[in-house]
Amino acid sequence: MRKALLTAFMCLCISAPAFALDGNEMLEKVDRNLNPESFEMYRKLINIESDGSKKEFVMYSVKKGKDKIASVFLSPASEKGRSTLRVGENMWLYIPNVGKPIRITSLQSVTGGIFNNADIMRVDYSAEYNCEKVEPADDGHILHLKAKTNTVAYDKVKMRVYGERLLPDKLECFASSGMLIKTLYFKKVKDFGSGIVRPAVIETDSPLYKGYKSIIVFAKVKAKDLPDEVFTLNYMSKVEGLRK
Amino acid sequence: MKLSLRILFFLIFIYSSIPGYIFAEDKSSDMIDLDFEIPEVEKKPYSFNAEFKLSETIRGFDEDSLLFNQKYPEGRDDDTFFQTDLNLKVEGSYQIGIVKLYARLNGELYYNDDEDWENDQRTEEAYVSLLPSPSVTLDIGKKVSKWGKGYAWNPAAFFSRPKDIEDPDATLEGYYAVSGDLIKSMDSPLRTVALTPVILPVSGHINDEWGTERDILWGGKIYFFAFDTDMDIMFLIGEEVEDRFGADFSKNISVNFEIHGEAAIVLDYMKYITDHQGNLTEKKYNAKNYLLGIRYLTSHDTTYIFEYFRNGQGYTRDEMKDYFTLVEDGYQEHINSQAMAKLSESRQYGSQFYNRQTIMKDYFYLKVSQKEPFDILYFTPSVACIYNINDKSGSVTPQITYTPITNLEFEIKTSFLLGKDYTEYGEKLNDCKVYAAVKYYF
Numbered sequence: 001m002r003k004a005l006l007t008a009f010m011c012l013c014i015s016a017p018a019f020a021l022d023g024n025e026m027l028e029k030v031d032r033n034l035n036p037e038s039f040e041m042y043r044k045l046i047n048i049e050s051d052g053s054k055k056e057f058v059m060y061s062v063k064k065g066k067d068k069i070a071s072v073f074l075s076p077a078s079e080k081g082r083s084t085l086r087v088g089e090n091m092w093l094y095i096p097n098v099g100k101p102i103r104i105t106s107l108q109s110v111t112g113g114i115f116n117n118a119d120i121m122r123v124d125y126s127a128e129y130n131c132e133k134v135e136p137a138d139d140g141h142i143l144h145l146k147a148k149t150n151t152v153a154y155d156k157v158k159m160r161v162y163g164e165r166l167l168p169d170k171l172e173c174f175a176s177s178g179m180l181i182k183t184l185y186f187k188k189v190k191d192f193g194s195g196i197v198r199p200a201v202i203e204t205d206s207p208l209y210k211g212y213k214s215i216i217v218f219a220k221v222k223a224k225d226l227p228d229e230v231f232t233l234n235y236m237s238k239v240e241g242l243r244k
Numbered sequence: 245m246k247l248s249l250r251i252l253f254f255l256i257f258i259y260s261s262i263p264g265y266i267f268a269e270d271k272s273s274d275m276i277d278l279d280f281e282i283p284e285v286e287k288k289p290y291s292f293n294a295e296f297k298l299s300e301t302i303r304g305f306d307e308d309s310l311l312f313n314q315k316y317p318e319g320r321d322d323d324t325f326f327q328t329d330l331n332l333k334v335e336g337s338y339q340i341g342i343v344k345l346y347a348r349l350n351g352e353l354y355y356n357d358d359e360d361w362e363n364d365q366r367t368e369e370a371y372v373s374l375l376p377s378p379s380v381t382l383d384i385g386k387k388v389s390k391w392g393k394g395y396a397w398n399p400a401a402f403f404s405r406p407k408d409i410e411d412p413d414a415t416l417e418g419y420y421a422v423s424g425d426l427i428k429s430m431d432s433p434l435r436t437v438a439l440t441p442v443i444l445p446v447s448g449h450i451n452d453e454w455g456t457e458r459d460i461l462w463g464g465k466i467y468f469f470a471f472d473t474d475m476d477i478m479f480l481i482g483e484e485v486e487d488r489f490g491a492d493f494s495k496n497i498s499v500n501f502e503i504h505g506e507a508a509i510v511l512d513y514m515k516y517i518t519d520h521q522g523n524l525t526e527k528k529y530n531a532k533n534y535l536l537g538i539r540y541l542t543s544h545d546t547t548y549i550f551e552y553f554r555n556g557q558g559y560t561r562d563e564m565k566d567y568f569t570l571v572e573d574g575y576q577e578h579i580n581s582q583a584m585a586k587l588s589e590s591r592q593y594g595s596q597f598y599n600r601q602t603i604m605k606d607y608f609y610l611k612v613s614q615k616e617p618f619d620i621l622y623f624t625p626s627v628a629c630i631y632n633i634n635d636k637s638g639s640v641t642p643q644i645t646y647t648p649i650t651n652l653e654f655e656i657k658t659s660f661l662l663g664k665d666y667t668e669y670g671e672k673l674n675d676c677k678v679y680a681a682v683k684y685y686f
Contacts, residue, residue: 090469112621
């Protein structure tokens with residue numbers, strides 16, 4: 001009996017990390033399915049108010065590695081030239097009028113509306129989260145993600161992935177208190193070329209912003225070789241120069 | 245003309261205050277065309293941006309204050325001062341290969357009862373950049389170099405003009421200089437090192453704010469990014485100016501909490517001090533300036549910016565009392581005998597040394613802003629407070645900014661100055677100010 005219990009205990013000890021590793025591998029695969037490691041993209045952010053009125057922002061972004069992303073606003077005119085940089089959990093905002101980068105935090109929002117800075121400057125999920133549990137779901141899995149540090153915007157995330165390509169279609173983001181902060185819906189899978197097939201639209205709603213909705217539409221997502229120096233404070237005012 | 249302009253201003257003011265839904269397009273998210281072409285995707289070699297601002301400023305004079313008596317010893321007919329401003333800021337750039345041209349021009353037309361219509365134009369920035377690679381940049385021309393991590397004050401911003409404490413985010417005018425950026429990123433705990441050398445020529449024709457003697461100012465900044473912390477070390481040296489050295493840092497402690505600091509030393513700083521009789525003395529010493537600050541965001545989207553500033557170049561309470569006594573004596577002398585000598589002397593010292601912002605030693609700054617309260621998007625009320633620790637005077641400035649329509653911003657700000665006699669804010673020219681502005685970006 002003791003032998004059987006010991007064997008069962010050892011099996012559990014061995015199987016638990018293996019299961020977690022599978023989940024983390026799946027998470028890394030989700031990251032690579034969403035975008036190459038080093039790439040550029042254009043995004044339109046649309047904030048829709050409860051009365052139907054909307055405000056739009058267009059951004060050009062470049063990302064390298066798991067945790068480096070730089071963006072610049074191309075429109076509207078009031079935001080043009082503002083750039084953001086994220087390296088790991090460090091975030092900065094450069095406003096041309098102010099003339100120098102200032103540190104910002106992930107829970108602030110440079111655009112207003114439901115999106116916060118962590119949503120706009122999203123890095124790889126596997127850079128911020130560990131997968132604690134994988135649950136089977138209809139035609140896919142639910143990954144239960146836990147933030148690696150307390151500097152990550154959402155303490156827990158429930159990600160539903162589907163199909164052979166392991167693309168996400170729904171993400172629920174929770175605070176450490178367990179409160180649902182927002183839900184992201186991944187829609188309209190599109191072939192961007194060079195093997196990049198991913199949702200072209202992310203729609204977000206939040207119980208904290210009843211009746212409001214925010215949407216990100218992706219365009220021209222393509223691989224691009226970028227030097228590390230692009231992801232530095234001194235380069236923030238020059239990010240737009242990377243556009244061809 | 246003046247009246248019609250003000251009517252026009254307030255019509256625009258009311259128009260911009262109308263809630264956004266009046267202009268809303270009746271579109272639900274499901275009806276939005278997501279298969280769109282982004283027009284901005286096609287890059288052009290040139291870019292052009294402009295900001296038009298119409299504003300009205302009303303100042304309520306403090307007729308009992310010493311600086312009011314210093315400026316208007318005969319008094320004024322009215323105790324309020326109105327100014328209407330039309331401001332156009334235009335910026336443009338053009339890039340050919342590795343060469344980029346950039347300019348920002350600021351033109352202002354304003355009207356007030358004292359001066360009638362006046363105008364002012366200046367080139368805030370105009371420079372050529374050479375961008376051979378992302379790690380190397382060379383800039384030649386008039387450019388703003390803003391250093392330091394503080395929000396309200398930047399004691400380590402050696403190559404900048406002073407910020408307006410009432411509007412710390414306002415654009416500044418640059419200096420003519422040659423500067424560069426050399427950036428090196430590494431895959432190590434020290435992730436980035438960047439060197440920013442600056443050479444600033446000074447003469448009677450160029451950068452004469454630094455002096456009229458021919459001189460060259462040498463300066464530089466080394467930036468380090470390590471252990472999730474930004475750090476800078478900077479210096480400025482020259483024959484005709486006081487050498488200065490400084491350092492700053494900034495770090496995010498958590499998702500909603502940032503700390504920052506700056507320190508600078510100005511070697512052999514010369515301070516000019518008047519006694520209550522108007523005798524001017526010089527005091528030479530190494531002035532140490534520093535700042536510590538935080539930025540904190542609560543779970544209710546309230547942002548707190550709090551800073552403490554030690555101004556080593558500032559005046560002590562006793563030194564300011566001497567200056568105020570000189571002003572008061574000069575005013576009394578003028579009232580009693582129409583003599584202007586002492587009052588003129590105090591005016592001269594005021595314009596050269598004393599009548600400036602943040603003129604004393606120790607200050608607190610607090611700004612509290614609430615993002616989009618009552619579910620009103622793009623609406624941000626805030627209040628900014630400056631407190632002079634040395635004489636217990638200060639100012640409180642509630643403010644509202646609202647952008648109901650894309651590219652149209654509405655701002656209203658009211659400042660109240662509080663302080664007893666012989667204090668910095670208690671003796672300012674005005675004791676309240678209302679500022680309303682409409683900005684349009686295109």
